[in-house]
Amino acid sequence: MVEYMEGTYRSRGGGPGEGVVADVTWSDSARRRERADTAYAWERLSVDPRFVKLRRRFALQVAVLVSLFLLSYLTYLLLSAYARDVMSYQVADSVNVALLMGIGQFLLTFVLAWAFGRFSTRAIDPLAAEIRDRARADGTLTGRVSRR
């Protein structure tokens, strides 16, 4: 458990007044080097082929979800606003198109949510876990959030 993520990185130990000026400059440059190392490690991780694959898959998944969602919802909204004749067409005595489309929005939401969850569990989570394991083995990245 990180004691307190933001802020632990710099002060906590030596309060103001402790240490000499030379010491401060040294720790400054050391800190800068450490930061550069961390940034390099993150950069390397981000061009790792597995991460690129993960990113592509996630982007594809989100793009499919959002475009299907926008398509169906905007169609529904626009029809409700501008195509009242279509919406009021009665399918079976008191059941009209508007009601069926509304229920259809519900069903589509359930199906999309289920599909998103399933795809994530199968194609995203294992890949993410693999990358995490690799990063843990690497050791440069502590998982802490460092602050400038």
Place this chain on the structure above:
Amino acid sequence: MNPTAPPIPESLVSALEGQFGPAHAWTLALFALFVLVTLVISIRVRRTTRGAVDYFAGGRGFSSTQNGLALTGDYLSAASFLGIAGMIALQGYDGFLYSIGFLVAWLLVLPMAQLMRNTGRFTMADLPAFRMRRMRVRLACAVSTVTVCVFYLVAQMVGAGALVAVLLGLHDGGSFLGLSADQARTGAIVLVGILMIVYVMYGGMKAATWLQIIKAILLLTVTGLLTALVLSLFSFDPRALLGAAADASGHGSAFLEPGLRLGVEVPGDPVQTAFNKLDLISLGLALVLGTVALPHILIRFYTVPDGRSARTSVNRTIVMIGAFYLMTLALGFGAAALVGSERILAADASGNTAVPLLAEEVGRLTAGPVGAAVMLALVSAVALATILAVIASLTLASSSSIAHDVFGHILMWGRPRESQEVGVARFSACLVGAVAIVLAVQAQNQNVAFLVGLAFAIAAAANLPVIVLTMFWRRFNTQGVEWGVYGGLSATLVLMALSPVVSGRTHPVTGESLSVLPAWIDIQVFPMENPALVAVPIGFACAIVGSLLSPERDSARFTELRVRSLTGWGAEQD
């Protein structure tokens, strides 16, 4: 009307339309029981609430089912339970449009949930603060969080006051224990406000989560029971229910089609018709885009152990919310068919009492006067519990933001002690609660239904650009966050102030004002009631222009944020 129903004796017309009776006593007793049980749970979880992670994020130990229930509880406010069903009962199909918007919005929450969980800690501001200059973005995010929460809070609390007045039979000059309607309303607002402060101050996120879980279970059970009873009266044939509702409404088949309330076609006025239709689209967008960025929903994702559980909890939420909104359809049309619009309108012009009236009617038709009293008491107690739980979460969201963002990272330069931060959170819960109580008491005679829509619109215009651009745009920077938040926020507020909601709408016959301001003030310029269609693009444009005008960029931090958000690396360590 059900043809087999016995004629109703005059003395039993409705507990809602008469004086204080046994049903009211039962309502209060059941609500008191709910408060008692949740308070006992708060006291129990208080023992395990030690540090900031426990107080702000419930120790990150809730399971996805628990969090799914809590999200359901958070999201289904009284506006959903009473408001939507009432709208369906009075205006038919158009109420259902709200249900659809409120539900499909969760498809956008779905991909954001795990990204939020993997990168944030306690508040929305953690996200941009990860890759930008902390203090300025935290201040901006805190401003928008608190604004959204306070508007939402005031709307809910005024609703609680109105509901109590109606439930106690005080709306037409009755009295309860010597209190007049106004005094009872004020009393209810203050009482509910104090209860919410107690939950949040004492138990933090753990207490709020258990409060939501219990409330969600109660709400779903009671709604399910009521739906089953309504459908049983129509021998489980939805077509019979729809037909009866359309007949009883007096609108005929138009009752089952869009257009009675939203996107109204004004004959002979094509301009107004066009604006009304744009208004409908604007409302649809506000509902969908606002949900993703509601602060009290966002902080729920921090209460689960990892990104995967955050995503799963959203899936659970979608199932429960979807089931709930399908049931409101039966409740709304049931109320239109069984209670009738005259009685609903007589009890409360906005239709908020349609569900309690329906519960009473259904109870009477199935089990006589005793059934009526029991059902009314059940539904009313659940409605009160709903309001209480939602406002507790809103208070928690805003006090977290004040303590973590403003105090912890601005006043204390990012180095507060945990105990200080939690202490400040408790104090600011008290402060926010007090402000909300005062505002709600002041506004109790106003029609504040628009405040919920305003809260959604601000969330969509001010918070959404920041969240989306932080996650996906490398060039986004501090000035972009500031411009996005302040630009979106002020655009929404200004458009709302210039809209017909605030001024300029008068009753065509009597000349009375239908807006918030009196009739002689007319500053209406903007023709639509829902500003989202204009405000959200303004928010995004401000965020983008602000970023491009500032040279600041930090590619390394963006890379780190992206790796973290997608893989969850580092998120489980805290």
